[in-house]
Amino acid sequence: MKKVYSDDSLMLHTDFYEINMMYTYWQKGINKRHAVFEAYFRKIPFENGYAIFAGLERIVKFLQDFHFSESDLAYLQEQTDFSQDFIDYLAQMKFECTIRSAQEGDLVFNEEPVIQVEGPLDQCQLVETIILNIINYQILVATKAARIKSVAGNSPVLEFGSRRAQELDAALWGTRAAYIGGFDATSNVRAAKVFGIPASGTHAHSLVQFYQNDYQAFKAYAGTHHDCVFLVDTYDTLRSGVPSAIRVAKEFGDQINFQGVRIDSGDMAYISKRVRQQLDDAGFPNAKIYASNDLDEKTIQNLKMQGAKIDIWGVGTKVITAFDQPALGAVYKLVSIEDSQGQMVDTIKLSSNAEKVSTPGKKQVWRITNRQKNNKSEGDYIALWDENPLERDELFMFHPKYNYINKTIHDFDAVPILKDIFVEGQLVYQLPELDEIKAYRAKNLDSLWDEYKRDLNPQEYPVDLSQKLYDHKLSHIAKMRQMVENLSHPNKS
Ligand SMILES: Nc1ncnc2c1ncn2[C@@H]1O[C@H](COP(=O)(O)OP(=O)(O)OP(=O)(O)O)[C@@H](O)[C@H]1O
Numbered sequence: 001m002k003k004v005y006s007d008d009s010l011m012l013h014t015d016f017y018e019i020n021m022m023y024t025y026w027q028k029g030i031n032k033r034h035a036v037f038e039a040y041f042r043k044i045p046f047e048n049g050y051a052i053f054a055g056l057e058r059i060v061k062f063l064q065d066f067h068f069s070e071s072d073l074a075y076l077q078e079q080t081d082f083s084q085d086f087i088d089y090l091a092q093m094k095f096e097c098t099i100r101s102a103q104e105g106d107l108v109f110n111e112e113p114v115i116q117v118e119g120p121l122d123q124c125q126l127v128e129t130i131i132l133n134i135i136n137y138q139i140l141v142a143t144k145a146a147r148i149k150s151v152a153g154n155s156p157v158l159e160f161g162s163r164r165a166q167e168l169d170a171a172l173w174g175t176r177a178a179y180i181g182g183f184d185a186t187s188n189v190r191a192a193k194v195f196g197i198p199a200s201g202t203h204a205h206s207l208v209q210f211y212q213n214d215y216q217a218f219k220a221y222a223g224t225h226h227d228c229v230f231l232v233d234t235y236d237t238l239r240s241g242v243p244s245a246i247r248v249a250k251e252f253g254d255q256i257n258f259q260g261v262r263i264d265s266g267d268m269a270y271i272s273k274r275v276r277q278q279l280d281d282a283g284f285p286n287a288k289i290y291a292s293n294d295l296d297e298k299t300i301q302n303l304k305m306q307g308a309k310i311d312i313w314g315v316g317t318k319v320i321t322a323f324d325q326p327a328l329g330a331v332y333k334l335v336s337i338e339d340s341q342g343q344m345v346d347t348i349k350l351s352s353n354a355e356k357v358s359t360p361g362k363k364q365v366w367r368i369t370n371r372q373k374n375n376k377s378e379g380d381y382i383a384l385w386d387e388n389p390l391e392r393d394e395l396f397m398f399h400p401k402y403n404y405i406n407k408t409i410h411d412f413d414a415v416p417i418l419k420d421i422f423v424e425g426q427l428v429y430q431l432p433e434l435d436e437i438k439a440y441r442a443k444n445l446d447s448l449w450d451e452y453k454r455d456l457n458p459q460e461y462p463v464d465l466s467q468k469l470y471d472h473k474l475s476h477i478a479k480m481r482q483m484v485e486n487l488s489h490p491n492k493s
């Protein structure tokens with residue numbers, strides 16, 4: 001039988017190739033070379049105009065506990081070819097990196113670093129997989145949730161997705177990301193417990209199926225609960241579901257808080273209008289109509305357009321699985337490395353696909369706001385680390401691909417997006433409360449022009465390179481092309 005080991009650490013939640021590289025670095029004595037990696041995604045998901053950053057808390061919690069466990073070391077020793085000296089080296093490894101990151105609830109955009117990891121080459125390499133694993137999912141869900149909430153407007157949106165999520169971690173952390181993105185409550189009791197998200201729950205069809213009778217089922221529920229939302233579509237919404245809910249609400253009177261009914265099938269525009277009428281006619285104008293059934297921003301918007309009388313939306317599958325775009329595609333690239341002389345050398349990854357060419361050098365992302373235009377965002381300005389746009393009187397911003405699209409801004413503010421989280425292994429960032437993150441996300445959206453916020457065909461938000469960074473990138477492309485040329489013609493003098 002294959003030996004298995006206890007799952008007591010996340011340190012091996014990494015791709016084997018990261019450890020293979022660490023071994024090479026260690027054998028070659030370059031493992032402590034100072035490196036800078038940056039994580040970014042190339043395309044905003046769901047064709048949205050912005051993405052919502054999420055995932056930092058989980059990254060921080062992992063890094064605070066950065067050490068190889070006994071079982072990690074035993075596994076590597078017993079199941080791999082790495083030398084004992086290397087495993088002893090891993091055993092004493094302590095986290096020494098500096099991490100800079102966007103904050104949860106920040107609006108982030110394509111092509112800009114959202115996390116920067118700086119420190120010993122081997123440690124930077126090791127954490128690649130887990131960082132990407134976390135942000136690639138949480139950014140998607142937070143962004144999808146924001147899209148859904150943006151069409152729901154002031155109506156509450158409840159997260160119902162746990163049963164459909166890609167396993168437990170996705171249900172838990174996806175719920176949190178959906179809450180950051182704008183959802184109001186969750187049906188997942190564990191997420192409610194551990195994150196302090198409001199818990200919310202009605203009941204399922206099984207309760208009604210047990211009694212095989214709407215009235216008996218609602219009566220049983222009302223006899224055991226104060227707050228009551230009855231699921232009315234098990235047999236016939238208009239003929240037995242809603243009439244039974246009304247009958248029970250009247251019979252129980254003040255003994256219960258009749259909050260409303262939930263519909264989960266059928267033509268929800270038509271049915272909700274009829275249900276509203278029935279509730280109003282029965283004297284329950286304040287009873288709310290909940291709706292669920294494969295909802296997302298498109299169906300919600302469409303239902304609203306049809307005048308559906310729905311007050312509260314329950315959304316599961318489409319948000320928790322980021323249904324229409326299951327992968328964000330964030331990547332993690334080496335942008336600068338210490339050479340044998342102790343000098344930092346910027347690096348680039350070339351590609352025949354222009355969009356996949358990385359941008360060399362350690363960078364900061366500056367959010368540029370215009371004081372003359374209500375402090376709304378003018379765009380993001382990616383600059384080399386030693387540049388500070390605040391030292392300038394005016395800022396020239398140009399599209400990195402179509403340079404003729406450009407503007408000069410005079411009265412601007414520039415706010416750095418990458419904030420210090422760990423400095424040389426020490427946590428220097430106070431993780432905000434979840435509700436602070438949610439409020440911060442709302443405030444950030446306020447500073448974005450509506451043109452970038454619409455859910456269909458939004459304007460492209462400017463993400464520009466500074467002139468210096470742009471020139472730096474072009475010179476690196478030329479340099480590496482020359483290197484390729486030299487290697488492909490080794491005998492040419
Ligand atoms: N008036 C409407 N306009 C647009 N979409 C709607 C409307 N009413 C319901 N929908 C959506 O239509 C989709 C499918 O409904 P469908 O008819 O397949 O299922 P159903 O009638 O609910 O049956 P069941 O869930 O029992 O299989 C769901 O995503 C639902 O949210």
Ligand SMILES: O=P(O)(O)OC[C@H]1O[C@H](OP(=O)(O)OP(=O)(O)O)[C@H](O)[C@@H]1O
Nearest residue numbers: 160204205264292293294295315316317
């Ligand atoms: O449709 P989603 O957005 O994914 O929301 C979650 C769904 O989960 C429940 O249905 P399910 O059929 O699992 O259980 P039920 O027997 O209570 O209807 C609920 O009634 C929703 O339809």
Ligand SMILES: O=C(O)c1cccnc1
Nearest residue numbers: 160187200201202203314
């Ligand atoms: O509380 C609900 O109504 C609920 C919870 C999970 C999934 N569907 C519905």
